[in-house]
Amino acid sequence: EVIPIEDIKRNTSQFTTPFMMMLLLVLAISTFIIFTSFRVITAEMLPIIGTFRSLGATKKMTDFVLMAQSLIYGILGGLIGCVTGIGILYLMASTLLTEADKIAGFKINLNYTAINLMAAFMLAILLAIFSSLIPIIKVSKISVKDIVLNTVESTNKKQPWKPIVGVILLTLAYILPPLAPRNLAIGVTMFSCLAASNSIEFIVPAAMNVFIKIFEKLYLFIFGSEGVLAAKNLRENRSVLNNISLLSMGISAILIINTMSVSVIKEVGNAYRDMNYDIELGIGDGDKSTIRTVERVEGVNQAYGNTVSRGIEVVGKNDQIQIILGVDRLKFSNFFDFNLEGNQEELLKELDDDRNIIITNALAYKFDLKKDDYITLMTKKGDRPYKVIGFMNTLYYNGQTALISDRYQKSDMEVKYFNEILIKTYKPSEEVLENIKDQFGNRNINLMTMEEMEKLNMEGNANVFKIFNLFSYFTMIIGIFGVLNNFTISFIERKRGLAMMKSVGMSKAQTIKMIFIEALTGGLIGGLVGTVSGLVLLHMIPYMMKALDMDIPIHYDVKMILLSVLSGALVTLIAAISPALKSSKMNIIDAIKYE
16 A cells, blocks of 8 residues: 555654754754854954944944854855755765665665755854854944953853752753653653753853862862962853853763664664564465465474554554554464563463454553553454553564454454564574575565564664764764864963963963863863763653654663763863964963053
8 A cells, every 4th residue: 555644754753853853953053153253253353343443433334344254154154055965965865775775776866955955055144143143242342442452351240040040951851751741742852952951051150160179179189280270260261161061062962872873773683582583474465375385395493474464543543553463372472572561371362352452562652551441443344442451562663563363453454364474493594595485486475584684674773873973973073163262262361361370480381281181171071061961861862762653762881971071071182282382382472462
């Protein structure tokens, strides 16, 4: 039968929703980076702006110049982004194409329209303009006198309400996903992710002060006086706080995607452990005589006729059960181990008594069903109510599986033939597979060993997560530019302080050492915050996955968590190289004259 468009949308949402979440993350980081870039631009252009203003230029004129500059960046970025985006899309599509797909004749087909390109182009322009507004407005408010005399000072007002708001947001992010009904789960989870990410901005300044008090005492013994100075310089340092926010976004994305990748691969492996057979024979008109033919093949130990009904609509739910298996209770347990809750033999026997059904816990959540509830299935013989008699835990078809008696499946759904013959062997699978081919001659069959099926599934999942990993590493690379911007701003703002330290005897080596200690400390804190943020977000992911009909538990990897913390330090140390070199070459007289 033709696959309905609703089914296609439902299945593709399992891929598009995570991409949309990644898009939100990339947009958030991009906004942050454009904002910090314009802080650098306005800080470096301040003497020029002061000159223009002293010669008669109005605030509106200088604002217009800066806005025009932002617009040009948006236009250029949009044009380059659209062109490179098509190239990246092609690479993503080619990554998804497995070897089996290529053999089968599938080709890459990119689908994008002029509207898609225009939307991306306009987004780039809007992102550039709105992200640069705050730095431009701040510069606009500075008087000519303050610019000329260089009495521009950034003040950090104490805001005791911020940590409280941060804790409230983090608490909401943690408790809301488990409470959300399925139809709101995706929206609530996305809100919770945004709340958790924004809570960092509110909590980090207060947490930073606690960290610094610890580091001040610790660094005296590890790094000496330079370490104490470095720790003190981090106090209320806006650039460092921005770095921590950027790092936390990038690191949490990498941690989430890598953890999900490990979890999916592990759970897919477990799902194949639920299938206790060696070969699957797909055949269009299989019946009991076909099973007898298969069992006569050399190397075959036992065969089971599997009947499958796909995409069965549930009346009143506007949704469907993806797979319903018809159970032969005498043989089923020899070929499947779906972890039925309770006495498996009794449950399978009860299936035969009436129109009874056993569903996965994922389906119980999806349709809000309890034991002894009734679920009405839309069958070829009309609507038929089935009583829920039990539950099971399996990822067979992503957990969208139900069991009914094969005799009710045949009568209600008019199933005449076995969809596939499942085969247990006592000889190597590849050898038996060839024997089956010889037995069936030119008949139209499809044969595959369990090892081949698992390998293809693993390859497909690995290819999908390759794309997600690329996205996360892209995010981290983008974040490095933001960190570099923040270090540049910090260097510009601290020229006077660095010059004063040099004038009282601080050497180039000591200056470099101090800057790298600051970078190391900020990176470690950023890595730690990003890891904690990632773990909080990972707590929410299973609830969204359940709403997407993918009930996959999370498997945490301690090594990955430690690497996430250390990667923050590595990123900031790399980004600190340029400011450290600039500070070592800085001339004291020029720096004081600049101030």
